[in-house]
Amino acid sequence: MGEVHQSVNSQIKRFIDIVGALVGLTITAIILIPLAIAIQIDDPGPILYSQVRCGYKGRRFRVWKFRSMVVNADKLKHVVENQAKGLIFKNTDDPRITKVGRFLRRTSLDEFPQFWNVLMGDMSLVGTRPPTLDEVSQYQPHHWRRLDVKPGITGEWQTHGRSSVKDFEEVVRMDLDYQHKWSVFYDIGLIVKTLVVVLNKDGAY
Numbered sequence: 068m069g070e071v072h073q074s075v076n077s078q079i080k081r082f083i084d085i086v087g088a089l090v091g092l093t094i095t096a097i098i099l100i101p102l103a104i105a106i107q108i109d110d111p112g113p114i115l116y117s118q119v120r121c122g123y124k125g126r127r128f129r130v131w132k133f134r135s136m137v138v139n140a141d142k143l144k145h146v147v148e149n150q151a152k153g154l155i156f157k158n159t160d161d162p163r164i165t166k167v168g169r170f171l172r173r174t175s176l177d178e179f180p181q182f183w184n185v186l187m188g189d190m191s192l193v194g195t196r197p198p199t200l201d202e203v204s205q206y207q208p209h210h211w212r213r214l215d216v217k218p219g220i221t222g223e224w225q226t227h228g229r230s231s232v233k234d235f236e237e238v239v240r241m242d243l244d245y246q247h248k249w250s251v252f253y254d255i256g257l258i259v260k261t262l263v264v265v266l267n268k269d270g271a272y
Contacts, residue, residue, distance in 0.1 A: 072215045074191075074249050075123065083254065084185050087192045091182030102133055102167075102176065109167040112138035115180060120197035123217045128189035130197055131180035135168030136161075153235025154202045154210070175265045181220050193254040194219025195242040213242035216249070226260040 074080055103114045116134040118141075119127055137143070140163040144156070151157040164172070171177035184190040190197065197218035223241035224232050232238060245257075 072246060072249070074194075074216050074246075074254075077251065079251050080191065080254060081188075083251070084188075084191050087258075088182045088186035091179060092186065095179040095182060098176065098179070102171070105167045106134055106165075110134075110137055110165045119200060120218065121200060121203045121214065122189050122197055123214060125203060125211070125214055126189075127200070128184065128187075130184055130190070133171055133177045133180060135165065135171045135177045136163040137165060151233040151235065153238075154198070154205050155233070155235045155238060157233050178220055185220065189217075191217040191219045192221065193245075193257050194222055195245070196222060196224055196238060210239055212246075213239050216242075216246055221257060221261040223257070226257055226264055 099114075106112075106114055113134055116132050116136070117129050120130045122128050143163055147158050147161055147163065149156050150159060168177070181190060185192055194217045195213050198214075203214075223245045224238055227241060232241075245253075
């Protein structure tokens with residue numbers, strides 16, 4: 068498997084993840100009922116959305132989010148234009164996103180159920196963007212290096228453009244840059260920057 072990145076076995080990083088996850092899940096419990104009602108009124112169906120993603124070293128896990136798209140959105144993906152370059156999918160006016168879903172994404176509230184993934188150890192508060200199985204199936208050798216750390220709720224992409232980053236190679240560059248710069252204090256800095264970005268709604272749609 069090669070050399071293990073120091074962040075993977077960091078007990079301090081894991082401690083911060085657990086504390087952050089417990090705080091995040093407490094907030095999730097508070098907002099669950101009003102969000103569930105809003106989602107149901109806007110587009111009846113499941114409150115939560117789950118998808119199998121690839122994490123550390125390509126290990127598969129199921130990621131959770133508040134549903135921000137219409138039911139069966141995955142089956143409609145082929146009719147939506149991909150405005151991104153490379154192995155990611157983005158569309159600024161994706162018609163599958165519901166009205167409530169756009170609010171959830173602008174405020175990043177759709178991500179809150181992922182604190183469960185952090186508590187379970189599949190994700191970290193800070194890391195790389197967790198790719199889909201379709202994306203990973205097309206990876207070139209250098210792309211796999213981004214999976215040398217755990218995926219995160221936030222990361223370099225979240226604080227440097229968020230949804231405005233539409234080039235997969237740029238995402239890879241930022242993920243590898245994060246690995247080189249990593250330290251506990253760097254993680255804390257990215258968490259603080261993420262809060263600022265989310266509150267300002269920078270790069271979100």
